[in-house]
Amino acid sequence: MQRRSDRLVTRRLGAGVRLHVLPTDRFTTSVCRVVLHRDLGEEATATAVLSQVLRGATERHPTREALAERLADLYGASLGLSTERLGDRLLLAATMEWPTAGLPGSRGLLREGLRLMGEVLCHPKRGPGGALDAEITDTERTNQARALRSLRDDKGRYAARRALAIACAGEPYALSPEGREEDLPGCTPARLAEVHAAMLAHAPMEIFLVGDLDPEAAERAVRRDLLWTGRGAPWRLPPAVNVRAARARPRRVVEHEQVAQGKLVLVFRAPIAARDARTPAAHTLAGVLGGGPYARLFKVVRETHGLCYYANALWNEAKGLLVIQVGIDPKNEARARRLILALTREVGRGTLEPEALTGYREALAHRVASLADSRGGAIAWAHEALTLGLDPSPQRFLASLQRVRPADVRAVGRSLKLDTVFFLGATPSRRVVRGHK
């Protein structure tokens, strides 16, 4: 069944443009993902609105209905555009997946899909003077305001974002990839057209294409259907990786909200950049502490003390952050916090409980092996490595983790400092105080 190599082949298509092709015939669909990079800064809001305006209509399909019909014709192709954050970079990402096998006529659809992707990215519906369409812009500006307000309705996600915004105050990373509500009035059709033109011309771009075609054919197809003319010199962007030391004294912020479950987030910092030799040990520390059901947080906070349903920890290598999240009964906040701090100290001292260490390493080996079956996972892995300047080989990353020793983790633990504690909910005492006001 598998006749292709399933290896990512990279080609440079021009200044700041790279094409990454994964030839494979194991899947019934093809996937194309285009990622445009820019700095995470003032234009975040306009870029976020732009992504949704592009998704609205094109020159050839000038209404949402027409574009939806075209996607349906391509056997229900999925098309998503969004802004994302990777370290201090803002990414405008467009992803399309459409059937190219297993259905009548589907083998000929590879080109059709790429053409539509090119249309969406390069040829949006325009109004007078080259501005983007006013009605679509107005609708999507309103929707962006709604989406920004709704971020708070997912309590776990909101708590994690707030904790990171507090920890990274003053840094680009404090900014949401969806932008800010106060910037929305400035997102006019003319302004969006300027942002669009600038990104097409200058944004460093990574194109990923996974499907049943060889790299030469992929390059021809992308050059013909997806690339636009008029590329200028690519922007020289600040690095995505930006780490700093923790603040001198940890900051604790409590936001009162009437919720059934409190959300506790602890952010630790260590000045360990992604390419630092200590990065594998930092990942190991986070994995042993809270990487899964084998990890210390799960075993102790959940299984031994019955305090939570979920508890996890993750190492953010672009920012040098250890982020721990747990959902708990608000009355147990202090107890859970003490337990988490004690466990973090335990692992940070290099005390690596054997089952947790084995569990983490094996889970990562499974994840790496699974990349062969997961196009989205393989693309995300490759893109992150390219952006952070890392070795893109998952196997070599896995090997580096297997070599981590307790002393390596201890070295990370020594430089790890608590920076921010954020709690969403209400401690019993706080609730009483507020009740008296």
Added chain:
Amino acid sequence: MSVGARTRARLPAGMVGEREPLTGRVALRGRTPQGSEVRVLPMPGFTRAYASVTTRYGSIDTHLPDGTELPIGIAHFLEHKMFQTEAGDVFDLYSARGASANAYTTFDHTSYLFSCSSRFEENLDTLFDTMASITTDLAAVEREKGIIGQEIAMYEDDPGWRGYFGLLGALYRRHPVRLDIAGTAGTIAPIDPALLRRTHAAYYHPANLIVAVAGDVDPAYVLARAGERLRVAHAGQALVRGPLSEPAAVAHKTASVKLSIQRPRALLGWKEDAPRSGPERVYRETASVVALDLLFGDGGRVEGPLYDAGVVDDTFGASYELGEGYAFALLSAEVDDIAAYRRRLSEALTQACRTPFSAAEVERSRRKLLGRHVRTFNAPESSAQWLLDLALDATPVAADIEALAALRPRDVTRRRDELLAAPTAWSLLEPRRSAAR
């Protein structure tokens, strides 16, 4: 649709094959001596394998076969406690091999699963052994109440979950589908080890189990191993549910709740009688999904104008759900103003139903559903879920594709008109005043 003679000659002993009509993949099924149904989809070339064992027992099964009434939430509680076996914590066994394991409880079944990229045979044994017995004591059960209490609390803050169960409570007067799958802290309080053991003995008998496996695996091995490991000393039988009586009328026209959210949500449900036969069920589901897509999908007759007018955004969506003794359609949206939304929706529905669906509309929706279907076979997880659905519904492999192919525009129009004439109920979520910060 059986496979041809040449293929049949290569089928493992005790298994029959059915060819999936679009991809040509052959799905195999067999039965163990004690009655477990075994379904396997070989996926050559895939690194990952996925396996699940499912008992046809879920939250709507509120009594033991002897008539003993069970606490609400016990099916889900039992799922949590099944991971402790005489060989130790099942998560530890999976973790040591890098497998990712989990379980979930639905209205009518409970599934245990793993995904792995190596040591499939050992993991399969662990999965089978997990089902054999329940090993727990009073202290562990009491501790689990704290963990599940936090799971329940997490969902209490989840507007999607609250809106969904608010709607089921409004639609249904008696059917246990209206009850939260996990129960409440109060309903799980009386659960003890003895009751868990009795429930396990009644519903985890091999004759009530379904094995579903997808990946590059040997189907004969899976069937043989299931026969060896899914065995008990006493005879048992598959669960046959009695009729679940439910009046046609809804329980409440509106259910409202105030939550800590920023944006209101409105869910509208249409309550229908449950289909009585397998073919009727396949037809109902297929025709309903197409009708809902043409009304509420991207660019649909209702979605298109409401989106363009800024009344709804991409949170607007519909689905059709049916199971043992229940069937309903659900339309969900985050909105700015519930009253205005209800008025505009009513107007748009009236307008949308003035004319029958055209052949072109139905063809587009059909292509979308075909595309969705072939995507199933891009991952072992979704492929195994497809196998499980076939087993639970006792439908042939090609039934839904054949139903889709046979669907005529007038069938979809009739289905639309029947569905929209059904009794309706609303579930409304409104922000607590204190949440607006």
